[in-house]
Amino acid sequence: MAAAFSYAAYGADAISADSKPNTASPLFISGDTLVYDDTGSEITGEGNIILKQEGTSLFADRIYINNETGDVSAEGNVLFISGDSKVQTDRMFYNIKTKSAYTKDVHLLRHPWIARGKKMMKDGKKWELETPVFTTCDREHPHYRMEASMIYLYEDDKIEAWNTVVYIGMVPVFYFPYFAYPLKGRQAPFDFKFGHNDYSGWYVYTKYNFYLDYLNFGSVGFDYLEKQGNRYSLGLNYGFNEKSTGHFNGFYNLEKITNTGRWSVNYGHSHVFDERSRATVNFNSASDRDLNKDFLDSKVDPYRQDADIYYATSFGGHSFGIRAADSQQLNTITAKYYTASRTLPSINYSMTSAQILPRVYYNHSLNYSRTLPLMETEYNDYAVFVPNLQLSLPPMGPASFSASAGLNSRWENAERDKKWGAFYNSMTSSETLSLNLFPGILYSTISHSFARLLNKADTLPYTGITNNSMSASAGLSLANLRLTSSTSYNLLLNREEVENDRDRFSMLNLNASTNLEGAYFTANGTYSIFANRIKSLSSGFSLSDKNNSIWTVAAHTNFISNQIDYNERPQAGVPDVITFDTGFSFSLTEEFKVSATRSYDLVNKQLYSHSYSITWFVHCWEAYFTWSKRQDGVEDVYFTIYISALPEFKVNKPSSAAPNYNLLFNQMGQ
Template sequence: MRFRLIALLMVWFCWVAPTQAKVTFGIVPQAAELFPTVPQAQRFATYLEKRLGEEVNVRVFQQPAELHEWLNRYRVVDMAVLKVDYVRDQSPGEFQLLATVVPEGRAAEASSELVMARQGLGRGLRSRLEVVLTAMSGDPEGRQILAEVGIARLLGAKVAMPVDLTARPVPSVSQVPTPISLLPAPSPVASPVPSPRTDLQVLAEAVPLESRDEPSTPVSATPPGGEGPPAEPTKPLPAIRAGEGIDDLGGPLPVNLEADELIYDQAASAYRATGDVRLRKGALTLTSDQVFFNDSTSEARASGNVHLTDPSGYVKAEQLEYNLDSGLGRFTSGTVFMADHNFYLVGTEIEKLGEQTYRVEDGTFTTCDGEVPSWKFGASRVDVTLGKYATARNVLFYLHDIPVLYLPYVIFPAKTERESGLLMPRYGYSDKRGVELSLAYYQVIARNQDATFFFDYLSDFGTGQGIEYRYIFGEDNEGTFKGYYVNNVRDQYLRDQIKEDPSLEGTLDESDRYAVEWNHLGTLPGNWRLSSDVEYVSNRDYFEEFGESAEEYNKDQAESEVFLSRAWQNYTLAAELNYTKDLEVDDDTTLQRLPEIRFDALRQRIGETPFFYSLGTSYTYFWRQEEAVYDRSDIDDKVKGQRLSVRPAISTFFTPLDWLEVVPEIGYRERFYQTSDAGPGYEDEGIYDFSTRIGTSFSRVYASDLGPYKKIRHSIDPEVYYSYLPNVNQDHLPRFDALDRIAPENQVTYSLTNRFTARLEPEQGEAEYLEFLYLRLSQSFDFRQSRHDREDLSGRDPFSDIRAELIFSPTRVTYLDLDVRYDPHGGFLQAFNARSGLQDEEGNGLSVNYRYVRDSNEYFAGTAELAWLEPIYLGYQHRYDFTDRITLEKLFALEYRAQCWSVFLTLRDRLEDKEYMLTFALSGIGNVFRMGGEIGTKDSGEE
């Protein structure tokens, strides 16, 4: 009876109440170039009414997301002005383009706004709208309306779209997770070690993959159409007087030679220059006390204060033999500086054997400036090829001038381009894994694909092999696959603990470990979207053994998800595979969704009536590796089965007053079940629901003198939401998740939302908008509880907690987020959540996270990063459980960042152990040594 009464009242209200206008135009004032004010939009609507012959209504919104919802969810707004960036971020097919907004003095390609139509708008009306919009610039009245807002014209959709709406993929560069970014690297390189394998890092070139297959256009030094004119034959020249110069000594580039004394030997076809000699060829300059130059072979021999420079660096030497054409030569007692790497080679003899290849005898190499570098490698011989590798024999590592380490042979990458080859090896030590050595090989597969292979030796644990494969296919298909496998496991650390505590004997697990991770986002043929976030580990202790951050080693489960979806104009279809591995206990009854399929019909109008219909359906197959015996008294019946849920709904929208909106909806959900033999078999149950939302919005714009805040808009949005669900017995249904036990509901929720948005006008650039304050107050009243108050001995109040939500962001780098629930009946805080933080461009930062739930838990986490003491950088993280009065983790990080090296010290204090980690990194080479260990254990009862 109640259901029929509600349905009849709903139909009656819809017919007697005024419905929306024939055409509704939505705007977000102040945020648009086209019609930034309501009066301008009203004038535009009047113009459209005259041309279309239909009523046009203007609807004002505070945020683009809200306008989006009324465009494509409620389908009340027919057309709107949206930013190009906002449209680009949405799924294809969300909107239909009507026109591109072209401002005065700007090219169409530079447009930042579009006029868009909603999904399902009739083709006839859409075509008429496009004709009217594109004709505005040719109509006197339309041209005047556009000129008032600085718009030159509206470019129709049938014209080739000048604005690229394709969402561009960001090339994926793997990064090793570091705790709260406390350990910045000395140079912006990324590590290919498969997360979570981070204790032994391997250097990789941080080169993003290119997203296009077309090769770049080669640069040619030869004029088009030929090899260029031949050089004129060299003519013998007489001796030149001191102080005079010689130009154009032959060859493809002119040579200029100046000196205090310049003599030409015609028989040898050579010049002898002495005293302040300067020889120039193109961008190359050679200065010295004396130079012999052969103009037929382009060979130069110089001695005394030799200095050779070009854009790539310089050479200083006592003597030089150099060919200006080939660029090859020999330098005695010389220094070679390569600017791209800030790389210095010093040696008694230095040979340049190729364009990028050098050989050094009895020399040193470093990336440090200064006469006494902070570090350097000395070697009997060094061979280096830029873009490939450097090798050195009989190597001594120096700190300043003090030798501290001897190595018979060293090989390291000297790469500037994305190129296949070995990467820098890593050495380290830790108490848990012993001596650590990591080797890596980087392979460029194609312009859009690369991979890193690595091998790790852990003396007290085992050997690890891994791969990280990165790819980009087409414009929007990109992903990363990571795999890591540890075999020959011998947990020496745990074995030593068992000797001290035999009760740990049963915890020893020396089986092989492996981890797999796959992340993908892209589009398949037919506009199907595919995304994946797969993470699987073989061993429950994997993250405990290899995790580095609290997010990793505190994981209680590993989740994998593969999602496939397709959106049409009015419908969406999605399928999902979800697999969860419990890392706390070996539970083979963990519930898996393999698969879950959803089909939804978006809210759309029924003919020309004021009613809208929608449909939501889902099918789920619930699978467990093992299932328990079915027991109707068990609240979590661990059985396998499948469920089909169907919920059609009818809603409407009307405005009994010009400023008041009412959106009622009635729906019916039917659930069908089929379980395995261990379950109840076939079951079904239906339940209807009813809801109504009543709301409005008021706003006003104020002038402001608060710094960059030139104008502030204050909007107030009161809302009342009523929801009803009957009390239906569902005990006969199997229980997989919350949808199987839909609780009865008869309550009203009232809320008041305040938004403050500032218009920022920088000295340069366009104006921006910042919502710097959001405040929402809400409370619910339960009618069911109010009728049982007299019999309810628990003292429950029909009024819910008062909830206050506040977000304060005075700048884009500071925020305060509060979520408070207050119990007015008991007079106490039921819950209090707070987040706050700030971050500046120099690297200073502070963040605080506090959570409190009465009689449940109280938790604090804080992070601080300090860069004011440059070159010393500090970081600190603290996590504390007030409920158990115990510190969960303390982490202190210190980095000393010099010009060419960095040292990192990390101290971590966790519940069961205290650890340290020391890392030494050389600029241009990377982390060359890392060691760590256990400082000691602690009693878990320590506060």
């Protein structure tokens, strides 16, 4: 006869079917037979035992519970579930008060990991597994496994292992003194890639990814490059706490032929003092301009070296910031860096808009900077104060109107002039009319902007007017079709400066796109109203099966007319540009996929870049083989393999007390 009852796990004087559960720690027990002594302090049960308490479930054939001490002993097909972790064993000791557990010869499942070990201990949310074998491959004969001296699993955080050896099949391939992996993430424990290209020759890239916690993780890499020599890399994300975090990425290579050190560094740190104040530091540097050419996976900008420190805060509608920055630019002739700009410091203050009258708002800003200009040795000082008024009228049917007007008071001083500098005052204004003819379908915007210098304008053209222009844009959104266009009109130029009024127009920008089920099309173009000629035109489309899982086909074409420049003036000797790009991917089976991209120069009638890839999904692995040729003629052939999307595991209570997982594990320790 089956029996079931619940009782309070802590401090129950007696156990009975009528006991009211303690909502702080309720305990439910059921089984074919349940027997308890006269005092109610001990329970024995047999047959399809189920024990549940606060997110913890235990299934077994037999059970013994001591309510005074909280000790539980379960035997026979034991399945223990705590949170997302599942344990299968023959005998387990558990304490319902301390939530600790102990067992031997255990199988542990914690997505995505499957493990077995000689001993397991649980203390709160920390699990320990001695001499484990673990993997994410749920095949009877796992494709890979890892063996370690000890595993520590921290619920909702990470799994870490010491003295870990990685096996592929029966062959040991890697050793890690320390290995960690986030339980909420998809980072592979290691990356491996080898191949050949024109600059590096034969190469092998290896990377070990480590994880300490959700703030502190990174990677260490060692690469062999036949022509350049060995390369050492480090990637690090760190955090002292959630408000103080940073990153570091860099590598070092001792050039094989010249014995010269080559390197790149990227560093950044952000500290949040409170919800209104923060500080940041950034630094980028590289040894030479050829890093991206010689190291095809390099992602640095070797032409610039930047350093920047910034602090910002806000209070009561006001904001304040101070910055110091330095930027070095590479001289491609001398191969040396020179100062492109240096700011020591830049100070910014602004006040957010405040309503002073109905529909009228006021704001202002004050900025000061001390800057070393390009190729100069002495600094310039700039200070600008900008008060501004804004007017926003309520919508009138499909139309809405807004306007702004402001003053700009600027002080400039150059150290080389040995003077006190000069003041410049100017005014600015803008007006915007928006028309929403059919809400969400047809809309347009017309704007006018004006700027004029109020002093020292005697010798300037246009009596000090620096800007007088109009701009217009329009859009149509109908079902899956999107159309937009925009242009501007220069009112400042004199009649003598233009050939006709069409010369006042900027390029007309046209865009169109549509997105249907499995099909996407886009087109963009620029048209010269003055020259009555298309300057550029591009279009592309992509097609795929309904779920985008079997095949995709894409093409893109680009045309640039160089008969006129971007100032819409005729030019000679510059050929037009016409390119055509294609791409496709096709899954031959669920495990095998091929893809290719090709780019053609239709003017010179040549294929200037291409790439062909084969992807092989091997259950818990992905393998890639790629052959590519870049536009600069560099060919690259490489093969890489890594752990892919990790399998899902589901544990359900069957008719018997626990499932048999031996088929998953019986080969892992051999």
